[in-house]
Amino acid sequence: MKRVIVTGGTGFIGRAVVEELRRRYPEAEVIAVGSATVDLADERAWFEWLGEVREGGPVDHLIHLAALYKAGDWPVHHPATQFNVNMKLNVNALEGWARFLPEAKLTSVLSYCMYPSLPHAHPEEELYGHEPEDYLFAYAMTKKALLIGQRAYRQEHGLRSASVVLPTVYGPGDSFAENSHVVGALIGKFVRAARSGAREVEVWGDGSQEREFLYVGDAVDGIIAAALRSDEPALNLGMGEARSIAELAQWIKDAAGFDGEIRYNQDRFVGVKTRQLDVRRMRDTLGWTAPTSLPEGIARTVRWYEAQLG
Ligand SMILES: NC(=O)c1ccc[n+]([C@@H]2O[C@H](COP(=O)([O-])OP(=O)(O)OC[C@H]3O[C@@H](n4cnc5c(N)ncnc54)[C@H](OP(=O)(O)O)[C@@H]3O)[C@@H](O)[C@H]2O)c1
Numbered sequence: 001m002k003r004v005i006v007t008g009g010t011g012f013i014g015r016a017v018v019e020e021l022r023r024r025y026p027e028a029e030v031i032a033v034g035s036a037t038v039d040l041a042d043e044r045a046w047f048e049w050l051g052e053v054r055e056g057g058p059v060d061h062l063i064h065l066a067a068l069y070k071a072g073d074w075p076v077h078h079p080a081t082q083f084n085v086n087m088k089l090n091v092n093a094l095e096g097w098a099r100f101l102p103e104a105k106l107t108s109v110l111s112y113c114m115y116p117s118l119p120h121a122h123p124e125e126e127l128y129g130h131e132p133e134d135y136l137f138a139y140a141m142t143k144k145a146l147l148i149g150q151r152a153y154r155q156e157h158g159l160r161s162a163s164v165v166l167p168t169v170y171g172p173g174d175s176f177a178e179n180s181h182v183v184g185a186l187i188g189k190f191v192r193a194a195r196s197g198a199r200e201v202e203v204w205g206d207g208s209q210e211r212e213f214l215y216v217g218d219a220v221d222g223i224i225a226a227a228l229r230s231d232e233p234a235l236n237l238g239m240g241e242a243r244s245i246a247e248l249a250q251w252i253k254d255a256a257g258f259d260g261e262i263r264y265n266q267d268r269f270v271g272v273k274t275r276q277l278d279v280r281r282m283r284d285t286l287g288w289t290a291p292t293s294l295p296e297g298i299a300r301t302v303r304w305y306e307a308q309l310g
Helices: 012-024 043-055 079-100 134-157 182-196 216-229 245-256 280-286 294-309
Strands: 003-007 029-033 061-064 105-111 161-166 168-170 200-204 213-215 261-265
Touching: 003 012, 012 029, 012 216, 043 079, 061 079, 061 216, 079 105, 079 134, 105 134, 105 216, 134 161, 161 216, 168 182, 168 216, 168 294, 182 200, 182 245, 182 294, 200 245, 213 216, 213 294, 216 280, 245 261, 245 294
Parallel strands: 003 029, 003 061, 061 105, 105 161, 168 213, 200 261
Antiparallel strands: none
């Protein structure tokens, strides 16, 4: 890699992608784009910015992570905002790529919320011909639109691209506030409770919902591997196994050294029952597997968050 643009390069996963690219390719120019760099939803500002970047020479990779998404029940209350903003981010990313960086390979990052709520590991074929979960409909459809857009730009302009579909990503650099994604939220709660001597920690749901989790360092490694070596229009990138929230909470409790009780609150919104990726294509075509086990990744993240708290 010589010159790379990472949209969403100021976010949780994007920051880690940028850091790893700079570590692996010290000679490369890695350009991180966040909303303070340029508003990607504003076509004119984005094209102007790309024009300036293009004057500095060709770009060989565009890694597209920018998105508007929040955890918990936020998507239930903001489907129109999610639809509007994410459509603009994706449509502008595609057209800017074709006009200003046609030599670059685009690698986009999708989410397993695009899959339907079926009780088995989702193969990539299920991205089409099935409806995503109702409360994730708007967001999931903007990701599907991106996938279709990549196909269209490949067909009409001969541009090169790949996509990866990620499960729930966690790790150092995540948000640990209460309203964050499940792993960060629980690590935040358990670590703070262990420090304050609280007697119990509340976990949303009954603990039986299942999710697949991927350590951020592994997600970054897989995204870079796909950018370099995958021509698959969509490739699931994960551990290929789902774990229950009860198991997750117990591992986090142990890693945080919390000796109080876990209280399950079944009145809170918890989303779909189970979600898991079928990762056979990833193994066959990319020869890649995620090396970090969930307990190990949790322990590392807990240590990182404890160090942040001081
Ligand atoms: N986290 C997960 O568990 C997970 C799972 C599956 C897929 N993904 C996908 O991975 C990607 C990154 O996720 P993340 O968790 O790292 O998200 P994040 O922390 O919320 O970061 C979002 C990024 O998008 C940028 N962005 C948003 N609106 C923008 C705009 N109008 N103009 C320019 N930049 C804008 C943000 O910039 P600022 O912060 O500077 O505003 C930030 O860098 C997303 O596409 C997401 O769908 C994430």
